[in-house]
Amino acid sequence: MPGSCYNRQVICISMPKMWCYTLVWINFCIVSSAILDPVDFLALQSVRKSLRDVSGSDFFESWDFTSDPCNFAGVYCDSDKVIALNLGDPRAGSPGLTGRIDPAIGKLSSLAEFTIVPGRVMGQIPETVSQLSKLRFFAVSRNFFSGQIPASFGQLSGLHTLDLSYNQLTGSIPRPLSTLPSLSNLILCHNHLTGPVPSFLSRTLTRVDLMYNNLSGSLSLNSLPPSVQYLSLAKNKLTGPVNGILKKLNRMNYLDLSMNRFTGVIPREIFSFPITNLQLQRNLFFGPVQPDDQVMIPTVDLSYNRLSGGVSPAFSTVQNLYLNNNRFAGQVPASFVDRLLDATIQTLYLQHNYLTGIDINPTAEIPPSSSLCLQYNCMVLPVQTSCPLKAGTQKTRPTAQCVQWKG
Numbered sequence: 001m002p003g004s005c006y007n008r009q010v011i012c013i014s015m016p017k018m019w020c021y022t023l024v025w026i027n028f029c030i031v032s033s034a035i036l037d038p039v040d041f042l043a044l045q046s047v048r049k050s051l052r053d054v055s056g057s058d059f060f061e062s063w064d065f066t067s068d069p070c071n072f073a074g075v076y077c078d079s080d081k082v083i084a085l086n087l088g089d090p091r092a093g094s095p096g097l098t099g100r101i102d103p104a105i106g107k108l109s110s111l112a113e114f115t116i117v118p119g120r121v122m123g124q125i126p127e128t129v130s131q132l133s134k135l136r137f138f139a140v141s142r143n144f145f146s147g148q149i150p151a152s153f154g155q156l157s158g159l160h161t162l163d164l165s166y167n168q169l170t171g172s173i174p175r176p177l178s179t180l181p182s183l184s185n186l187i188l189c190h191n192h193l194t195g196p197v198p199s200f201l202s203r204t205l206t207r208v209d210l211m212y213n214n215l216s217g218s219l220s221l222n223s224l225p226p227s228v229q230y231l232s233l234a235k236n237k238l239t240g241p242v243n244g245i246l247k248k249l250n251r252m253n254y255l256d257l258s259m260n261r262f263t264g265v266i267p268r269e270i271f272s273f274p275i276t277n278l279q280l281q282r283n284l285f286f287g288p289v290q291p292d293d294q295v296m297i298p299t300v301d302l303s304y305n306r307l308s309g310g311v312s313p314a315f316s317t318v319q320n321l322y323l324n325n326n327r328f329a330g331q332v333p334a335s336f337v338d339r340l341l342d343a344t345i346q347t348l349y350l351q352h353n354y355l356t357g358i359d360i361n362p363t364a365e366i367p368p369s370s371s372l373c374l375q376y377n378c379m380v381l382p383v384q385t386s387c388p389l390k391a392g393t394q395k396t397r398p399t400a401q402c403v404q405w406k407g
Helices: 038-050 103-107 127-131 151-155 175-179 243-248 268-272 313-317 334-341 399-406
Strands: 003-011 023-031 051-053 075-078 081-087 097-099 113-116 120-123 137-139 144-148 161-163 168-170 185-187 207-209 214-218 230-232 237-241 254-256 261-264 277-279 284-287 299-301 306-309 320-322 327-332 347-349 354-358 371-373
Touching: 038 051, 038 081, 038 103, 103 127, 127 151, 151 175, 243 268, 313 334, 354 399
Parallel strands: 081 113, 097 120, 113 137, 120 144, 137 161, 144 168, 161 185, 185 207, 207 230, 214 237, 230 254, 237 261, 254 277, 261 284, 277 299, 284 306, 299 320, 306 327, 320 347, 327 354, 347 371
Antiparallel strands: 003 023, 051 097, 075 081
16 A cells, blocks of 8 residues: 655744744654545544634635545544644744634544644644544643643543743643653643652653742752653742752753742752753742853853852853842952953853952953943943943942941
8 A cells, every 4th residue: 555654853942042843753644545434534524623723824715524634734644543633834933723612622642743833723732632542632821721631631542742932821730741751741831830859750850840820839859850841830829948949950051040939049950951041030049159160051040049258260161141039248250350351251140249350450441242230239340331221320339238237
């Protein structure tokens, strides 16, 4: 029987940085057949009746059930079974679909992949999805799904990617979901989820994106396996120390824990991880920060915490460094001045601390490509620079505060 191999790469790249993306490769070998399994045929009819094109979309134009459904847009078959269902026009900016997912989707017994492009599909995710024992990839990002994540998703032992981001889901992250043995990508950002972050058992988990929810509680030492490379928990209500778990995650290449209530010290080991962007701002971290060696992370944001002690010269190799709104004191190391003047440092925000000086010539010219802010410290500003509006208008911290802090 004639056939062909289907190789699909799904890439959804975020631009702004808080958006999520999914990157997977799935290979299907498709064998054409004139007769689709009757159960799959009826299930596709139910799916079609529950969805429609948003004005401007013509995705369902090819769905004429007097012809072979395996030739429909977004339908991929192996022999007489549907193995992939990609609903909606994948081109950027297309209007998408509206309606609901019919529970009959659970009758597509060989379905390995299910996606819906961004649109206006709403309602709850059907419990019948848990009947899809071969499901590996489920992505319905940027729609209007509501209700809770079905706990029965924990039965999908082969699931490796779950993307429910940018919807209106509520409730907690079901604990059965955390037991999935093959889970690699969990993307639940920009919903209204509450409760704790469960402890995930998958040894293949590489991406966890839970940012912009209402999650609370603390992270246990076993919340995340060492395989995690991308972790974003930003804009939640998470608390407690993280130094123990962070030391384990030494394969990390992206970390964003910003805008939570994490406490404790920042482990020095983290500054040697192969991270491109370290976001720990707007928490309750305290104590000194002293990396073991020069920090090679391009962007480090530790602003709006309770960090203290001196500014380590190890940070002078960072391109964009945000240490503002902390309790750092003492002299700014000379290495920062050298790298700032040769434009190696692009952003150096040190405002709203207790720093006492920086050895820079008042006639020195800061390169146009670099930004320096020193105001509201315990020093007379040696140079006038442009600061962000949030820095306020006061140039120097009141003497009484500086004496009290020093004393």
